Amino acid sequence: MSSTSSSATSGQARKERPLSPHLSIYKLIPNMIASIMHRITGVALYFGTVLVAWWLIAAAAGPAYFDYVNGFFGSLFGMLILLGYTWALMHHLLGGLRHFAWDASKLISKQMSTKLAYATFIGSGALTLLVWLIAMLVR
């Protein structure tokens, strides 16, 4: 046990070194939430590509399998996923546009970035509603 305990002690010693302040120490401001949501929606869209590929493969496979997959997307569960997908896409799109502005050193002030964070939340919600409204109308 002596060899393992000595390695555990050295591991312990490494953990005791001072750390720079991390997420939990800062006040949660709108810009932080927008940034976190940008990453979460990005990860969601990453796995959402499976649904896009599934839909395309179904369309390429033929009418029977396409109807089956369409049935899934048309179900309540499927529509909830697609609604979330639409919002994630719109949020990530607007978040990306924010990053382009910041890359050009524009709109990066404390006040402006807070406004942009709110604009991203409101804008992504509005765009999601708009897309679904059009989708319902063209049906």
Added chain:
Amino acid sequence: MSIKTPFKRVEGLGSAKDGTEHFWRQRLTALANVPLIIAFVWIVVSLNGEDHATVAATFANPFVAVVMLLVIVSALYHAKLGMQVVIEDYIHGELAKYALLVANIFFTFGIAVLAVFAILKMGFGS
């Protein structure tokens, strides 16, 4: 006094052997994604509630097929770059990190090729 050779110093790439290439490609695909995702949403919305024949006929249109191919390639390259950063940020165990970095590449390539195959099959008329 640096122990680096003059060539290594002028390269300025350090031990990572990589400069701003990841950032540049991430922004490049992001820029491409803006019009492509709008086109993608347009295509999907316009096909809402349509039957298989209509969907297949839409993707038989070369313009739609090519736009959809660009959507898939650009979006999945962007997804690969993004997920790589997420893995590098949160996964610190060497084995787990490299396993996930490899899995990320396999996943995004796999999904992209599946989608590209489906689009080409419809594009060339299945």
